[in-house]
Amino acid sequence: MIRELTCVECPMGCKITVKTVDGVNEFSGYSCPRGKMYAENEIVDPKRVVTSTVKLSDGRVLPVKTDRPVSKKDMFSVMEEINSITATAPVKTGDVIKENVFGANIISARTVK
């Protein structure tokens, strides 16, 4: 299997090609060690921090994020969890809104009185 990635480590945006033969990955197209490391992480289990909002019971909107990156494939499931939450003010930045959602906690990204 051959996959193409665009490296985001710097503005060069190298196109990195990953060739997988019998479960072994071969990388080409990167121009620095950071590029290779990026491609390795991306090919094994790409992870992203999910940021979104939850309802507050008073009708306002609270920005939230996962406190660590979650697997890219779980992003939409994490969104479903986030959209089912109603939080209550007051909330401080960093407060846990919901624990252990696909291995991460959903935390508040704003202080709301």
Next chain:
Amino acid sequence: MKTSYDIIIIGGGPAGLAAAISAYDNGVKDILILERESSLGGILNQCIHNGFGLARFKESLTGPEYAERFIDGVMDRKIEYLTETTVLSVSEDKKVTAMNVDSGVFTISAKAIVLSMGCRERSRGALNVAGTRPAGVYSAGTAQKYVNILGYMPGKSVVILGSGDIGLIMARRMTLEGAKVHAVCEIMPHSSGLKRNIVQCLDDFDIPLYLNHTIINIEGKNRVSGVTIAEVDENKKPIKGTEKHFDCDTVLFSVGLIPENELSKTAGVSLSPRTKGAVVDQTRETSVDGIFACGNVLQVHDLVDFVSEEAEIAGKYAASYVLNGKQAKKVVETNCGANVSYVLPQKLNVNSNENVKLFFRVNKVIKNCTVKVCCGDEVIATKKKKISVPGEMETALLLADKIKNLSGDITVSVEGEI
């Protein structure tokens, strides 16, 4: 209420907050921030994605988190601020006329003023995009406010014109909230957004980016029903036969930002046709004594980290102006050389003992390039870069002893593989 302050700061976004903190820490405590929205923080409040603060704090914060660090800084210092207060005009002798519900229209004076009003988005009208005028056409930032602040979705089936960062961020945001984003069209042969946003906002969700494409028609009677896009030639004219049609209910525009300088004009501040912001020297002082400018009202930045850095310069020198009065200046100009679209500051005061960081942008993608800052034939600063792109601001450091000995204007150029 008080009728005079040492420093009045117009705009309580990232630039205004950092300028206020910096002015305070440099010895001026009598400061007022005027903000037209109901809370401090500016546009960061609706930028709930992460990636802010990587340069400054070495961590990836969301917009509200980044803003909160500076809002806390303002609160800790007990710096005065007024929200829901709109400034109507600023005069050359530093009188600020503003209005709010509590006080009506009022005028207050300052010894120094910091302009930090930010920028606004270019709209559909600025581009004259053909078609009908249905509901469902928004600037990307307006859609962002709907989703992230007000909590509703402006549409379900979206085409985005322009690959500016806000457009890319909204492509991801709308997708995560269940909308279908069909395409992002960019008229230029390169994206105007940051690389990481192309990958994490488009590639992650298989949203196609059409380079060299534009929208040639918006359809729909009451609500948008579809758009037609087409490839453009080297003169940016649509090529017949390349049209593609998308059924959609929403069109977002992410086609550039314009510094919001209406108030700068009322104060008689000279503006640069290149940046659309004030002409400043390295202290961020404008053509009017004691009026400083910083942040997106001065030049449109890619990263808020640089906005904070620039605002701290403006705040520091606004404080110095209040404490030490006007200083004699001997000024040279900074000019654009090969492949450079603008340089900021536009003026350099050579009566200075400090290093100066020049900010500039290239006008095309250049690989394996050399940045040169020259005064006549003499190279006063140089550096090499693997790549330089229009979407990412570049910097060059001028050392104090070089600046002191400048005999004339300087030129910034970037040459390499094009």
